[in-house]
Amino acid sequence: MAKHETPLLDQLETGPWPSFVTDLKKQAETKPEVYDILGQLELSYEDRITHWKHGGIVGVFGYGGGIVGRYSDMPEKFPGVQHFHTIRVAQPASKYYSSDNLRALMTLWEKHGSGVTNFHGSTGDIILLGTKTENLEPFFWDLTHELGQDLGGSGSNLRTPACCLGSSRCEWSCYDTQEVCYQLTLKYQDEIHRPAFPYKFKFKFSGCPNDCVAAIARSDISVIGTWRDEIRIDQAAVKEYVAGNYPANGGAHSGRDWGKFDLQKEVIDICPTQCMWLEGDELKIDDKECTRCMHCINVMPRALRPGAEQGASILIGAKAPILEGAQMSTLIIPFMKISKDDEYEDLIELIEKVWDWWMEIGKNRERVGETMQRVGLPTFIKVMEIDPIPQMIKEPRSNPYVFWNEEEVPGGFARDIDEFRARHKA
Amino acid sequence: MALSADELKAAMVEKAEKSPKPALYVKDFYACDPDSKPRVIKNIANELVREGKLMFWSSGSTTMYATPSRVKNDDREDGV
Ligand code: SF4
Ligand code: SF4
Numbered sequence: 001m002a003k004h005e006t007p008l009l010d011q012l013e014t015g016p017w018p019s020f021v022t023d024l025k026k027q028a029e030t031k032p033e034v035y036d037i038l039g040q041l042e043l044s045y046e047d048r049i050t051h052w053k054h055g056g057i058v059g060v061f062g063y064g065g066g067i068v069g070r071y072s073d074m075p076e077k078f079p080g081v082q083h084f085h086t087i088r089v090a091q092p093a094s095k096y097y098s099s100d101n102l103r104a105l106m107t108l109w110e111k112h113g114s115g116v117t118n119f120h121g122s123t124g125d126i127i128l129l130g131t132k133t134e135n136l137e138p139f140f141w142d143l144t145h146e147l148g149q150d151l152g153g154s155g156s157n158l159r160t161p162a163c164c165l166g167s168s169r170c171e172w173s174c175y176d177t178q179e180v181c182y183q184l185t186l187k188y189q190d191e192i193h194r195p196a197f198p199y200k201f202k203f204k205f206s207g208c209p210n211d212c213v214a215a216i217a218r219s220d221i222s223v224i225g226t227w228r229d230e231i232r233i234d235q236a237a238v239k240e241y242v243a244g245n246y247p248a249n250g251g252a253h254s255g256r257d258w259g260k261f262d263l264q265k266e267v268i269d270i271c272p273t274q275c276m277w278l279e280g281d282e283l284k285i286d287d288k289e290c291t292r293c294m295h296c297i298n299v300m301p302r303a304l305r306p307g308a309e310q311g312a313s314i315l316i317g318a319k320a321p322i323l324e325g326a327q328m329s330t331l332i333i334p335f336m337k338i339s340k341d342d343e344y345e346d347l348i349e350l351i352e353k354v355w356d357w358w359m360e361i362g363k364n365r366e367r368v369g370e371t372m373q374r375v376g377l378p379t380f381i382k383v384m385e386i387d388p389i390p391q392m393i394k395e396p397r398s399n400p401y402v403f404w405n406e407e408e409v410p411g412g413f414a415r416d417i418d419e420f421r422a423r424h425k426a
Numbered sequence: 427m428a429l430s431a432d433e434l435k436a437a438m439v440e441k442a443e444k445s446p447k448p449a450l451y452v453k454d455f456y457a458c459d460p461d462s463k464p465r466v467i468k469n470i471a472n473e474l475v476r477e478g479k480l481m482f483w484s485s486g487s488t489t490m491y492a493t494p495s496r497v498k499n500d501d502r503e504d505g506v
Contacts, residue, residue, distance in 0.1 A: 156452065156489040
């Protein structure tokens with residue numbers, strides 16, 4: 001495989017940031033097929049269209065996911081990438097690795113593939129880019145037998161569940177994100193490795209509303225830690241912040257002089273629900289108005305902490321597609337206890353209820369959030385047997401009509417809509 | 427009454443063979459037995475793959491099923 005002229009890609013190396021082009025050129029010295037990635041990408045930049053075709057029947061025996069077939073549409077010109085399949089390897093919870101494990105994984109990938117990686121894909125998996133069909137089974141054997149690791153999800157499967165660092169490092173975590181992520185990964189092995197649904201399905205677990213895994217923006221079920229009592233305030237520490245003895249934001253953003261910390265301006269005035277005030281030098285919070293945005297806690301971590309009665313909010317229906325706009329997930333359950341003691345019973349019950357409904361009602365290639373939008377939130381929460389809450393309502397109603405269902409009216413009512421329509425046209 | 431597993435398997439293979447589309451979504455098999463739950467149908471579809479009677483075709487974001495005779499065994503064929 002020969003080197004190709006790549007004037008457009010070469011420009012990317014001239015910026016101040018590290019360049020993947022430089023990395024690929026280096027990799028090509030030992031894996032010449034990588035020259036063809038560069039050549040094909042250069043051509044894509046010229047033609048302004050991708051030259052990858054993706055999809056196919058490739059996989060490993062017994063699994064219906066984890067491998068994505070990828071082929072060049074110009075194999076004569078770029079034979080090195082004629083087959084260039086992607087392998088998704090499930091990441092460990094919170095993406096903790098030992099350097100030994102990473103080295104072993106890379107050795108394996110150099111042996112069976114191009115050595116090119118993407119850490120991590122948007123689902124969270126380790127993405128190994130580029131191998132031939134005949135290498136898939138040997139790679140899979142070594143991955144599972146030598147490293148004890150597994151493939152992640154792809155296609156219409158449950159995708160590899162992902163979680164934030166949670167209580168392993170973060171004092172704000174309102175539940176053990178790693179534990180629930182791990183337990184549900186084990187429970188739903190069949191759904192991860194084999195297609196089950198009308199389309200992809202993702203769970204993501206964040207320990208607090210900072211939502212470091214962006215669950216609210218990307219996952220069909222977002223489990224976001226929260227509390228239902230009061231933010232814990234250490235008034236003495238508040239005074240230390242005001243006196244400038246503790247750095248605001250845990251010392252972050254300190255590359256520039258922001259002047260003296262101003263509690264009023266930097267916290268109280270920008271609380272989104274305006275539920276904080278000072279009484280003398282005491283900081284007060286009207287907790288029932290707090291939306292758990294985390295701002296005040298982020299700014300003064302030594303003075304404020306999430307409340308002690310902790311659990312998670314469950315939101316459903318996010319997606320982040322490439323072509324259409326992103327959709328955030330909708331709050332469905334404001335507070336749920338997330339506890340290993342009951343084996344996450346409530347969460348599992350909800351997940352399976354959503355699945356059963358979506359498998360039946362969802363159209364092909366329709367994410368659950370789109371199905372919810374199609375049927376409308378009132379129908380969705382009715383199916384889920386959930387009472388509506390104010391957070392589900394975007395704005396006060398402007399429609400003066402009130403519609404009642406028969407079961408909502410004492411005594412019910414009987415009517416024949418066809419008979420009515422025969423007399424009154426719609 | 428829902429079909430037995432074997433009856434369902436036969437109906438699903440027949441559907442995959444006769445359907446005008448060479449590859450089907452799992453949902454397309456639901457009509458093989460309206461009395462069987464979607465979860466049962468997907469389990470049977472995956473079992474048929476294990477038995478070699480159906481194959482997966484995946485675009486990466488979604489997955490379809492087809493009989494081996496209806497997917498070209500050439501890896502470079504996409505968009506069945
Ligand atoms: S989401 Fe919250 S708990 Fe999780 S790592 Fe981020 S800040 Fe910590
Ligand atoms: S968490 Fe946000 S909404 Fe709640 S008190 Fe703090 S700044 Fe206000």
